[in-house]
Amino acid sequence: MELVYALTIGALTASGVYLLLRARTFPVIVGLTLLSYGVNLFLFSTGRLVTGGQPILGSTDSYSDPLPQALVLTAIVIGFAMTAFVVVLALRKQADHHDDHVDGRESSARLLPEDEEDYDR
Amino acid sequence: MNHWLTAPILIPLLGGILQIFIGYAPIPLRRTVALATTVLLLVSTVGLLALANDGSYRVYSFGNWAPPYGIVLVLDRLSALMLLMTAILAFFCHLFAIHKTDESSRQFHALFLFQLLGLNIAFLTGDLFNLFVAFEVLLIASYGLLMQGTGTKRTIPSLHYVVLNLAGSALFLISVGMLYSVTGTLNMADLAVKVPQVSAEDLPLVKAGGLILLVVFGLKAAILPLCFWLPKAYGSATAPVAALFAVMTKVGFYAIVRVFTLIFGADAGPLANLGLDWLFPVALATLAMGVVGAIGARNLRTLITWQVIISIGTLLAAVGLGTEQGTSAALFYLLNTTWIVAGLFLVVDLIAGQRGAAADKIVTAPPMHNRTLLSVLFMLGAVAAAGLPPLSGFFAKLLILQATTPGPQMAWLWGVLIVGSFFTLIAYSRAGSIVFWRTVEGHVAQSERLTLPVTVAAGGLVAMAVVIVLLAGPISAYVDATAQQLFNSAEYLTTLHTPVVVGGL
Known part of the structure; x- marks a missing residue:
């Protein structure tokens, strides 16, 4: 079980990092999502992998640690909100720049044209 | 337990929620209420500084769960200093924002107050996972604040900022998981007790966890290989937001100081002064x-x-x-x-x-x-x-x-x-x-x-x-005492023995 579990985390993280480096907003968001899946599984495993264990001390011989489960739950909720935000932001960027490259346009030396006259507060 | 410790968290939280509900009220009313919240926060942090100045640690355990099981807030000189510094900064930034910035968006005041909420949790918390939550609270508010204003020039720097920080959060969780898997605790004082006792075979895991933590805090603080997002993100934000963000990198600084003097400080056994060799040349x-x-x-x-x-x-x-x-x-x-x-x-x-x-x-x-x-x-x-x-x-x-x-x-x-x-x-x-x-x-x-x-x-x-x-005299006396308190980390461990409150308040 440990090997399969570790391979799964590894595969998710590796795919996540690969997609994160793709420099297009859609793969980047999918990459972030995969990365957070990998991280959540990793976090879950920090309480050691136990099957059929209760998260209550003293009731059985084999118990599972409840704290990582609580941490994962928090991490999932936060990750969900952040993903939702980044999707909206990517859509806004798509509307503003008509290109889903993360720098606004491909092979652009300047990320922010300094002469752009839309300075405001 | 001193309930005043929750004031810097509750004031901006309640004030921010109030701002959401009065989002359609006339703008002078919203401004007055928002500014009053920030002033109230400033007053409470002055009170906490006076409280912390006696050099003792004050602990607030949420839900009356004794540490290390519950989440605790810990007030010491460093926390009080960071709180007051942030509150003074926030007051002036808020005053400046009232001029024009807050007209462009109905959510400005709520986001601004939630930003302060996240900052204050980060400065007060005595728990590593709670620190992660605080970072997320202040980050999501900062994403919103960064997008304030009109025009299209903010979207790309914002996207970079958000993606980088999400990757940073993933790293933060990995390092927290590594530390927890070995020590079985996330309370900072308890970690400081457990880390020196780590067995030789688990040592690399804790070391890796600690150094990943340094990378995460380095990203927030914008140290060299991780600093290139900052000029574009801050440069495109509106002025009061950029000014408030002056404290955001200092959260990374605070976290480095807190974690690497307390958990990986001089008393950490084989892991003593972890990361210190890196910090100086990189800085x-x-x-x-x-x-x-x-x-x-x-x-x-x-x-x-x-x-x-x-x-x-x-x-x-x-x-x-x-x-x-x-x-x-x-x-x-x-x-x-x-x-x-x-x-x-x-x-x-x-x-x-x-x-x-x-x-x-x-x-x-x-x-x-x-x-x-x-x-x-x-x-x-x-x-x-x-x-x-x-x-x-x-x-x-x-x-x-x-x-x-x-x-x-x-x-x-x-x-x-x-x-x-x-x-x-x-x-x-x-x-x-x-x-x-x-x-x-x-x-x-x-x-x-x-x-x-x-x-x-x-x-x-x-x-x-x-x-x-x-005020150089009093300030330097205070920071000297703060540094002394930080380097005498054995004292911090007494927060573990905070008794549970029995009976009424």
């Missing part, structure tokens, strides 16, 4: 990089964003010395740099408003309407930031220089800091002389007049340079 490189960026800046705002990076390099170089004097000097410099950099962001915004199309570019333009006032404010800020006498920057840098002991470290720090300050000065004088002295004929069609709140806000933050000098 000096950050400082040098910031200076290069400041010289190359083509507009005033970019110049100030690089000043943020110079500040963080200076701060961490002083902390990287690993001595009590170094940390004390860093804390003194922290107050100076946070307020001054924020003040400069606000002053630059006022300058840009009076120069029409030239905005904040370092080019010649028709003279500004309030040239005298703005040039004096800019000069005061620049003098304080570059570290010339008689303002606070000079004394802060002097303290850092004095904190070194003769040796190669001293040579490196003195060399980089003094040469860096000199080139920073050149960058400021070049920018100032072009913007204020070399003017062309003509007048700006749409010159923004200064109103009282913005002048008070920008002037107030810059005037902090004078206030720090006037």
Whole structure:
């Protein structure tokens, strides 16, 4: 079980990092999502992998640690909100720049044209 | 248990929620309520500073769960100092925002207060996972604040900022998981007890976890290989937001100081002073990089964003010395740099408003309407930031220089800091002389007049340079005591023995 579990985390993280480096907003968001899946599984495993264990001390011989489960739950909720935000932001960027490259346009030396006259507060 | 510890968290939380509900109320009402919330926060942090000044630790355990099982808030001198610094900064930024920024979005005040909420949780928490939650709270508020204002130029820097910070959060969770898997705790005091007892086979895991934590905090603090997102993100934010963000990198600084003196401090057994060898050279490189960026800046705002990076390099170089004097000097410099950099962001915004199309570019333009006032404010800020006498920057840098002991470290720090300050000065004088002295004929069609709140806000933050000098005695006594408290981390462990409250309040 440990090997399969570790391979799964590894595969998710590796795919996540690969997609994160793709420099297009859609793969980047999918990459972030995969990365957070990998991280959540990793976090879950920090309480050691136990099957059929209760998260209550003293009731059985084999118990599972409840704290990582609580941490994962928090991490999932936060990750969900952040993903939702980044999707909206990517859509806004798509509307503003008509290109889903993360720098606004491909092979652009300047990320922010300094002469752009839309300075405001 | 002292319930006042929750005040810096509850005040902005409730104030922010109230702002959501009165989102459609007339703007004067919303402004008054929002500003009153920030003032209330300021008052509460002054109270907490007075409370923390006796040198003891105050603990608040949520839900009356005794540590290390429940989440605790811990107030000590360092937390109180960070809270007060943030509250003063927030008050001036908020005052400035009332001028114009808050008209563009109904959510501005709520986001602003939630930002303060996240910052205050980060400064008060005594739990590593709660620190992660605090980072997420302040980050999601900062994403919203960064997007304030109209125009399309903010979307790309915001996207970079968000994606980088999400990747940073993933790393944070990995390091928290690694530490938990070995030690079985996330309470900072309990971690400080457990880390020295880690067995030899588990040691690499804890070490890796600790160093990943340093990378995460380094990303927030913007140290060298992780700092390139900062100039564009801060440079495109509206002025009060950029000014408030002056404290965001200092959260990374705070987390580094807290975690690496308490958990991986001198008492951490085989892992003592983990990461300290890295911190010093990286900090000096950050400082040098910031200076290069400041010289190359083509507009005033970019110049100030690089000043943020110079500040963080200076701060961490002083902390990287690993001595009590170094940390004390860093804390003194922290107050100076946070307020001054924020003040400069606000002053630059006022300058840009009076120069029409030239905005904040370092080019010649028709003279500004309030040239005298703005040039004096800019000069005061620049003098304080570059570290010339008689303002606070000079004394802060002097303290850092004095904190070194003769040796190669001293040579490196003195060399980089003094040469860096000199080139920073050149960058400021070049920018100032072009913007204020070399003017062309003509007048700006749409010159923004200064109103009282913005002048008070920008002037107030810059005037902090004078206030720090006037109060230098009490402030340096306080930061000395803070550093002493930090390096005597055994005292922090007593927070573990906080008894559960029995009976009523």
